Amino acid sequence: MTKLRHYNGNPQKNSPALGATLAYLGVNGLLALLHGSQGCSSFIRLQLSRHYKEPIPLNSTALLEESVIFGGWDHLKKGIAVAADKYKPQIIGVMSSGLTETYGDDMVSALASLRTERPDLQDLPVVLAGTPDYIGSMQEGYQRTVEALLMTLAGQSNYGAGKLQGIPKADGAEIPSVVLLPGCHLTPGDVDELKEIVSSFGFKVITVPDLSISLDGHAELEAAPVVQGGTLLEEFQRLPECKACFSFGLSMEKSGEFLKNTFGVPHVNFPSLTGLTATDKFILTLAEISGKEIPEKLLRQRSRLLDTLADYHDALGGQKVAIALEMDLLYSLGSCLVEVGSEISVALAASLGAGNTPALPIPIEVGDLETLEERAGQSNLIIANSNGRQAAGALKIPHLRAGLPVFDRAGYPQKCWIGYQGTQLFLFDTLNSLS
Amino acid sequence: MFTNLTKLDLKDKQCMSDAGSPKLCMKALPGEGAERSCAYDGARVVLMPITDVAHLVHGPIACAGNSWDNRGARSSGSQLFRRGLTTDIMENDVIYGGELKLRESILEVAAKHNPKAIFVYATCVSSLIGDDVDKVCRDVAAELTIPVISVNCPGFLGDKNIGNRIAGEVLFDRVIGTAEGTEEKIPLSINLIGEYNIAGDLWGVLPDLKNLGIKLQTAITGDAKFDDIRSAHRASLNVLICSKSLTNLVRKMEIRYGIPFIEGSFYGIHDTSQTLISIAKALNDPDLLERTLVYVQKKEEETRQIIAGYKKLLENKRAILFTGGVKTWSMVSTLAELGINILAGGTQNSTPEDFQRMKELMDPTAQIIEDTSSAGFLKIIAEKKPDLIVAGGKTKYLAHKTRTPFLDINHGRKLPYAGYQGMITFAEALTRTVLSPVWGHLKGDFPPREGELQDDKAQTL
Numbered sequence: 001m002t003k004l005r006h007y008n009g010n011p012q013k014n015s016p017a018l019g020a021t022l023a024y025l026g027v028n029g030l031l032a033l034l035h036g037s038q039g040c041s042s043f044i045r046l047q048l049s050r051h052y053k054e055p056i057p058l059n060s061t062a063l064l065e066e067s068v069i070f071g072g073w074d075h076l077k078k079g080i081a082v083a084a085d086k087y088k089p090q091i092i093g094v095m096s097s098g099l100t101e102t103y104g105d106d107m108v109s110a111l112a113s114l115r116t117e118r119p120d121l122q123d124l125p126v127v128l129a130g131t132p133d134y135i136g137s138m139q140e141g142y143q144r145t146v147e148a149l150l151m152t153l154a155g156q157s158n159y160g161a162g163k164l165q166g167i168p169k170a171d172g173a174e175i176p177s178v179v180l181l182p183g184c185h186l187t188p189g190d191v192d193e194l195k196e197i198v199s200s201f202g203f204k205v206i207t208v209p210d211l212s213i214s215l216d217g218h219a220e221l222e223a224a225p226v227v228q229g230g231t232l233l234e235e236f237q238r239l240p241e242c243k244a245c246f247s248f249g250l251s252m253e254k255s256g257e258f259l260k261n262t263f264g265v266p267h268v269n270f271p272s273l274t275g276l277t278a279t280d281k282f283i284l285t286l287a288e289i290s291g292k293e294i295p296e297k298l299l300r301q302r303s304r305l306l307d308t309l310a311d312y313h314d315a316l317g318g319q320k321v322a323i324a325l326e327m328d329l330l331y332s333l334g335s336c337l338v339e340v341g342s343e344i345s346v347a348l349a350a351s352l353g354a355g356n357t358p359a360l361p362i363p364i365e366v367g368d369l370e371t372l373e374e375r376a377g378q379s380n381l382i383i384a385n386s387n388g389r390q391a392a393g394a395l396k397i398p399h400l401r402a403g404l405p406v407f408d409r410a411g412y413p414q415k416c417w418i419g420y421q422g423t424q425l426f427l428f429d430t431l432n433s434l435s
Numbered sequence: 436m437f438t439n440l441t442k443l444d445l446k447d448k449q450c451m452s453d454a455g456s457p458k459l460c461m462k463a464l465p466g467e468g469a470e471r472s473c474a475y476d477g478a479r480v481v482l483m484p485i486t487d488v489a490h491l492v493h494g495p496i497a498c499a500g501n502s503w504d505n506r507g508a509r510s511s512g513s514q515l516f517r518r519g520l521t522t523d524i525m526e527n528d529v530i531y532g533g534e535l536k537l538r539e540s541i542l543e544v545a546a547k548h549n550p551k552a553i554f555v556y557a558t559c560v561s562s563l564i565g566d567d568v569d570k571v572c573r574d575v576a577a578e579l580t581i582p583v584i585s586v587n588c589p590g591f592l593g594d595k596n597i598g599n600r601i602a603g604e605v606l607f608d609r610v611i612g613t614a615e616g617t618e619e620k621i622p623l624s625i626n627l628i629g630e631y632n633i634a635g636d637l638w639g640v641l642p643d644l645k646n647l648g649i650k651l652q653t654a655i656t657g658d659a660k661f662d663d664i665r666s667a668h669r670a671s672l673n674v675l676i677c678s679k680s681l682t683n684l685v686r687k688m689e690i691r692y693g694i695p696f697i698e699g700s701f702y703g704i705h706d707t708s709q710t711l712i713s714i715a716k717a718l719n720d721p722d723l724l725e726r727t728l729v730y731v732q733k734k735e736e737e738t739r740q741i742i743a744g745y746k747k748l749l750e751n752k753r754a755i756l757f758t759g760g761v762k763t764w765s766m767v768s769t770l771a772e773l774g775i776n777i778l779a780g781g782t783q784n785s786t787p788e789d790f791q792r793m794k795e796l797m798d799p800t801a802q803i804i805e806d807t808s809s810a811g812f813l814k815i816i817a818e819k820k821p822d823l824i825v826a827g828g829k830t831k832y833l834a835h836k837t838r839t840p841f842l843d844i845n846h847g848r849k850l851p852y853a854g855y856q857g858m859i860t861f862a863e864a865l866t867r868t869v870l871s872p873v874w875g876h877l878k879g880d881f882p883p884r885e886g887e888l889q890d891d892k893a894q895t896l
Contacts (some may be wrong), residue, residue, distance in 0.1 A: 007491065007540035008500075008523035009547075015497035036497075037559055037590035038463060039473025043501040045829065050505070050847070055833035057809065061465035065591050068563060075465045082466030087810070098495040099559040099591065102529055133495035134525050134560065219836065219877060225468055225810045370518075387504065390517065 009370030010390060012324050013350045014404060016131040016141025018044045020095035021058055022184055023145035024127075026209020028230040029090030031083050033059045035076050035105065036097030040133075051405040052215050052413050057225045059083055063099060072105045077114040084124055089226045090233055091125045091153070095145060098133030125233070127152045137351035138404065139326045142184035143251040149208065150258055153236035176243040177204040178289075179265065181256055183249025185329035185403075186273075188216040189416040194248070194273070197283075197419055200297065201290040206235045206242065217413060239263065244289055246282075248273060249328035250356055271328070271358055273418035274426055275336035276305060301420035308424050313341060315431055322346035322376035324369055324384040325403045327353035333383060333402065334360045336423060337430070345379045348372055381434055400433040463594075468808040470829070473590030475558055476502070477598020480846075481681070482554055482586065482605070483516055484508035484631045484656040485664065489550035492521040493537050493568055494558030498590075499523075506846045507634045510658050520544055524560055533566050541575045541583055551661040552582040554605075562589040584609045596680055603684035606655065606664065611688065614665035621669050623718055624650040628685055628696075629676040632657025633846050636853035640701050643734070643854055647727055649714060655681070668692040672717050674699050674710070679788055701853040702762060702861075703769030704738050707731075738855045742773070745862035750774035752869060755819060757781045757804060757812065757826040758844055764792040766825060766844065773862060777801050778819045781812075809833055823869050838877040840868040 017034055021044050024032040034041040041060035048056045061079035063072050080092055094107060107128045115122050129148040131141040178198060182191050191212035195205050214229035240263035247256035247269045256267040268285055272278040279302075287294050319342040323334055327349040334344050338361055347360055348367035357364060369384065373391035376382055382392045385403040392399035406412040417426040463469040475498060483490050483506070492499035503519025510516065522540045524533050541553055557568040569585045576583040588601045625644075630637050637657045644651055652670035653663035673685045673696035685696035697717050699710030708731040715727035754775050756766055763782045770777060777797055781804025782790055794803065804815055812830060816837045823840040824830070828847030835841060842865055844852060852861040 005540075005543050005547075006522065006536050007543060008496070008519075008521050009544075010519045011496060011500040011503065011521060011523065013496045013500045013523070015495070015501050017497060018501055033466060037473045038469070038471050038594065039476045039590040040497055042470065042472040042476060043497065045470070046505065047501045049829070049832055053832055055809065055830075055836060059466055059468045060463075060470075062463040062467075062469065062471075063465075063591055064593060068559075068591050079465030082464055083468070084466075086467060098497055098524070098529075099563065102560050102563045132526070133497035134529055137496065219838070224813075225808070387519070390504075390514075 004371070008368045010368055010373070010387060012326075012348070012369050012372075012385060012387060012403075014047065014138040015040075015044070015133045016136050016138065016144070017095050017097050017133060018047060019138035019141030019143070019184055020093075020129050020131045020145040021048065021056070022138070022211070023129075023142045023149065023209050024093040024095070025056070025227055026207075026211045026214055026230040027091060027093065027149065027227055028214070028232050029226055030093050030127075030230070031059060031087055031089035031091070031226045032057065033061065033079055033083055033092055033094045034097060035061045035063075035072060035079070035094055035100045035107070037063045037099055040097045040099070047405055050407040052217065054215055054217055057227060059087075059225070068099075068103070071103055072100050073110050076100075076105060076107060076110045077117075080111070080114055080126060081118060081121070084121055087225045091127065093127045093129070093145070093149070095129045095131045095141070097131070101130065101132035101134075125153060125156070136353075137326060139184055139249075139251050139328060139353060140351060143254070146181065146209065146252065146255045147258060149236070150239070150255055153233070154259065155237060155240040155263060157237050175202070175204045176290075177206055177238065177241060179239055179242045179245045179259065180205060180207045181245065181247040181252045182207065182209075182211075183247075183252045183328045185249050185326060185332060186211075186418065187413050187415055188212045188214075189414040190273075190418045190422065192216065193416045193419050193422055197298065198246075198286065200295045201286045201292050203243075203290065206238065207231060208236070208239075215413065240265065244268070246270060246285075250331070250358055251328050251353055253356075272332035272335055274332040274423050275339045276302075276309070276420075276423065277339060278332070278335065279418070279420050279423060298420065301424075305420045305424045308427060309340060312427065312431055315434070316427065317341035318343060319381060319430075319434065320345040320379040321381045321383060321430075322372060322379040322397075324348040324350075324367065324372045324382075324388060326350045327358070327364070329403055330364065331358040331360065333417070333426065336426065340427065346372060346375045381430065383430075398433045400429060468810065470808060472595045474592040474594070474598035474601060475556060475588045475590045477595035477600075477680075478556060478586050478588035478602040478605075479598075480506070480595065480631070481599050481602035481629075481656060484510075485554075485659050485661055486510040486516045487513040487550065488552045488554060488661050489515060489518065489520055489544045489548050490554050490556070491540060491544055492556045492558065493524070493533065493540075493561045493566065494521065494556070495524045495560050496521065498556075498558045506631075507848060508631050508657060508846075509635045509638075510632075511638075512658075512660065515548055515550055518548065520548075522561075529560065529564055532564060533561060534571050537561075537566065537568065537571050538575055541572070542578070545579050545581060545583075550581065552584060552610075554584050554586055556586045557589055559589045559591050562587075562591075582609065582613070599680035600683050603681045607684050607687050610661070610664050610667075612665070612668040612692065614662065614669075617669075619669065620671050621650060621652060622671065623648060623720060623723065624652045624670045625672045625674050625714060625718075626652050626667050626670045626694075627654040627657070627674050627676050628681050630654040630657045630701075630853075631846075633851075634848050635851040636701070636857065639851045639854035639857040639860075640707075642856075643707075643711065643730075647711065647715070647723065647730055649718070649723070655684070668694065670694060672697065672714065674714060676700060700762075700765035701857070702765040704735055704772055704855065704858050705768050706765050707854055707858070708735055734855045738858055741859050742862040745866045746773050748866050748870060749862070751776065752822040753778045753819070755779045755804075755816065755821045755824045755826075757824070757830060762844060763789045764796055767793055767796040769858070769861065770825065771796075772858070773865065775823075778821050779804055779815055781805075781807060781815075813837065823865070825865075838874060840871065840874060842868055 129145040260267040499521035572585040700706040715724040779802040827845030
């Protein structure tokens with residue numbers, strides 16, 4: 001794309017470290033530690049808090065001026081040690097920031113040096129994710145962090161908890177496990193549905209990371225500085241035994257390939273789970289791998305979706321929809337709308353994405369919400385995060401909230417727009433926004 | 436490129452090192468989870484409410500991307516200040532420098548948005564890679580007809596408070612007193628310093644000022660226009676609302692322009708009246724003072740009458756207060772007005788003076804919150820079991836997990852709480868949350884424990 005201007009006006013991007021925080025929030029017992037100044041973590045807490053309506057536990061190495069001169073290496077060591085002593089987490093997850101990546105703190109050597117000084121921390125799992133603020137958006141930060149989680153924790157049995165066995169069935173055979181790697185375009189509500197669908201084929205499910213039980217907004221008894229809910233440490237250890245790995249969103253492909261190449265777990269990537277075709281592909285794969293019939297419930301949902309397509313094909317057909325979202329979500333919702341006869345008039349991604357670029361009938365460009373405002377004039381609907389409200393307001397075009405942050409509509413994190421039933425709901429939401 | 440921290444009046448007085456007292460320039464320990472913010476955040480809080488200027492952040496996406504348009508500052512005119520504008524520093528800029536990109540960005544923003552001025556914020560990364568933001572701004576300003584003002588506020592300089600003060604310096608050095616025309620003082624005119632018009636707070640106070648014949652020259656910076664701030668030196672009096680964070684600004688304005696300053700607060704009946712009376716006294720107009728004394732008495736009576744019903748409902752409830760700035764102490768008397776007892780109080784971004792003042796106003800038995808991390812906050816809630824929590828939005832969802840009524844009094848709120856009208860709104864909001872039927876539902880066990888009859892539970896609701 002030709003760069004139209006030098007500045008980013010009304011950014012739709014979130015920082016990669018925010019994506020990293022999101023990934024860490026799906027891991028049980030983890031304490032997330034941002035290696036940066038206190039503002040970096042403060043802004044992330046606020047942004048995620050107003051989206052999820054949840055407290056966001058995120059610690060910081062609180063860098064100040066002298067670290068700019070001497071580097072933050074010692075601060076990182078101190079930060080890990082203090083956090084480990086004060087909060088006793090099961091895992092510590094570190095992510096870097098623009099500040100620390102610019103002066104090039106070597107996180108790996110800092111951790112190694114700390115472990116020499118503090119042998120008692122030898123067995124504490126510490127994940128290090130490099131997420132400089134100046135490369136990519138939320139999606140890239142999330143992606144890098146899931147990769148770091150898998151590389152550090154998958155199949156590692158030397159960390160604390162002993163090795164677990166698969167769950168035995170009555171006849172003595174184990175229930176086969178599959179691992180799901182949801183991208184950051186899936187809400188806790190989406191992940192919940194995803195697990196349900198996969199379980200209905202008789203699989204035991206391990207989800208990395210699992211936001212559906214940590215950020216699903218339940219009234220847990222006590223908020224804590226470490227993550228409650230999410231993937232268990234023991235589950236990471238069991239990943240090599242899984243029968244298959246499914247990754248969702250192109251950004252998760254590399255993580256799935258890592259499990260395949262390292263442990264020989266067969267891997268299939270699904271760029272989208274929204275739309276009839278995308279869901280069909282997923283359900284057929286599940287049926288094939290499990291050797292089971294497609295459950296009646298899913299067939300019923302599919303049939304309802306078909307009926308909705310027939311009932312509303314005219315209302316959806318020819319609608320011009322302008323979308324500005326992170327790459328994977330943009331593709332998921334965009335391809336679903338194309339499938340029902342709508343026209344994508346503008347397709348702006350927050351960043352290029354680190355995987356392959358998916359294809360829509362019009363080219364996907366990287367752009368901000370000021371560009372959306374300039375180009376969406378002839379559209380019937382805008383799909384963007386809540387910050388798209390300035391563009392939608394100026395153009396007087398209806399605005400369907402999606403992505404992150406969504407702070408001015410209730411219930412987005414619990415919304416499910418995947419699978420047959422979720423696709424139906426997405427089409428209803430689209431239609432209701434138009435009317 | 437260096438900000439001279441000694442210029443910022445960081446040590447107004449000798450250091451007070453009481454437990455729980457916020458320490459300026461204090462170094463937070465890595466990993467302890469203090470959850471404060473940075474100097475860039477402090478600077479943007481002060482400057483970004485200026486409505487008709489463009490605020491351009493020279494940094495990677497983390498600085499502006501996660502934070503733009505997220506405060507409740509309201510404008511009666513231009514909405515330009517709500518635009519998120521950033522140079523979005525990328526990997527190549529880190530390697531080759533971002534000055535050229537910044538220069539082009541300033542020119543493009545000026546052409547597209549037609550601002551009255553452009554504030555350019557330096558950040559950690561732009562400072563580290565050695566971009567001379569100040570020079571770029573000066574060079575570009577020479578090509579444009581509007582001021583281009585650099586704000587040197589990389590986050591690593593310190594916490595929010597330092598950023599507030601840097602912003603004050605910028606306003607003093609680059610904006611105030613730059614208007615053309617007469618320098619003459621406007622009679623009975625004031626500036627409200629540190630009033631950011633959160634949720635329209637300022638608009639709750641304006642009618643009172645107008646009724647008394649006091650002219651608001653400008654707020655710094657709620658609903659402010661750039662040109663009004665340029666003429667801020669023509670006001671007869673500075674009224675410092677958000678307490679100490681802009682002390683350096685009012686002190687310097689006193690020396691250079693001979694404008695005296697007083698401190699005040701518009702939260703609560705008592706503080707609102709006191710502030711109006713102090714303004715009248717400081718403006719040295721006997722007629723105004725007489726008017727004001729009559730006016731505040733009338734307003735106090737009216738307001739107390741309206742909130743009497745709420746007071747009855749809230750009386751003797753026990754609260755935990757956790758906030759920053761002027762609200763640290765002003766909220767103590769506001770809650771007292773409603774008959775609410777404070778079990779514990781704490782602060783994060785206030786000055787030691789604000790903190791002392793809060794401590795003096797609180798009941799001596801009230802506990803001071805020393806550990807300001809989420810963990811410390813949860814611990815004190817568990818110990819004290821308050822009927823309500825009054826704090827900033829950051830702690831809102833944490834408080835909800837403890838199933839305790841919560842009122843947000845910081846920048847995320849939707850309702851104005853300043854002035855007499857604000858007190859009524861505050862009392863309404865507090866009553867709504869404390870008496871909400873949902874807390875009863877949240878506290879019961881499900882399924883009910885043996886011996887606990889469903890009927891009993893229904894009665895407690």
